[in-house]
Amino acid sequence: MRKTAFLTALVASVVLALPAAAADSALMTMFKDMCVGTNAAMAPSLAKADAKGWQALPKEMLAGADFKDMEQFEARYSAEGGGIKMLFAGVGNIDTEWGKTKVNICFVADSMADAEVLLKETQAFAGVQPTAGVGAANQTMWTYVQGPKGNVTAAGMSDADTAKAAKAGTARILLHQKETGLTMVGYAIPRI
Numbered sequence: 001m002r003k004t005a006f007l008t009a010l011v012a013s014v015v016l017a018l019p020a021a022a023a024d025s026a027l028m029t030m031f032k033d034m035c036v037g038t039n040a041a042m043a044p045s046l047a048k049a050d051a052k053g054w055q056a057l058p059k060e061m062l063a064g065a066d067f068k069d070m071e072q073f074e075a076r077y078s079a080e081g082g083g084i085k086m087l088f089a090g091v092g093n094i095d096t097e098w099g100k101t102k103v104n105i106c107f108v109a110d111s112m113a114d115a116e117v118l119l120k121e122t123q124a125f126a127g128v129q130p131t132a133g134v135g136a137a138n139q140t141m142w143t144y145v146q147g148p149k150g151n152v153t154a155a156g157m158s159d160a161d162t163a164k165a166a167k168a169g170t171a172r173i174l175l176h177q178k179e180t181g182l183t184m185v186g187y188a189i190p191r192i
Contacts (some may be wrong), residue, residue, distance in 0.1 A: 027113040035106035045089040049076035060093040071084035107186025115178040128153040166190035
């Protein structure tokens with residue numbers, strides 16, 4: 001009996017000494033729920049925000065050159081605790097190595113998020129190194145293909161292999177972006 005009590009106490013002390021797994025930040029949790037969990041599809045992503053009581057961003061605010069390649073696009077926002085959380089979801093067209101490509105796009109943003117923490121979380125989520133030489137100074141981008149053994153970077157893959165992945169629905173373009181007063185994470189899923 002004493003031996004069992006000793007072993008139980010030993011196991012408990014070892015478990016308590018192990019570092020706790022860090023919980024996702026609020027923004028990463030939002031990304032996984034609204035974008036990953038919906039496969040970046042517009043209607044279910046917006047439905048998740050609507051179910052939380054988020055407000056629609058006026059459509060006139062989604063006009064201009066930044067949205068010229070979007071076929072459909074809507075945004076939701078919530079003002080909480082002195083900050084603003086946002087969801088952007090839509091269907092657009094981007095230039096890829098296969099030509100103009102239709103993509104599902106889903107981004108979430110938070111004015112209160114810690115950009116450095118989110119960058120580390122986004123890197124862990126991607127599971128591959130960022131794609132070099134793309135994006136702006138305030139952006140980090142990952143292009144990868146989801147596979148049975150984890151994500152594989154698309155860098156160095158042939159156009160035929162990445163096109164095959166896009167047709168199979170396993171290609172991803174993941175983006176972390178820091179704007180003044182707003183941190184964003186989201187991705188585009190090609191639909192060819």
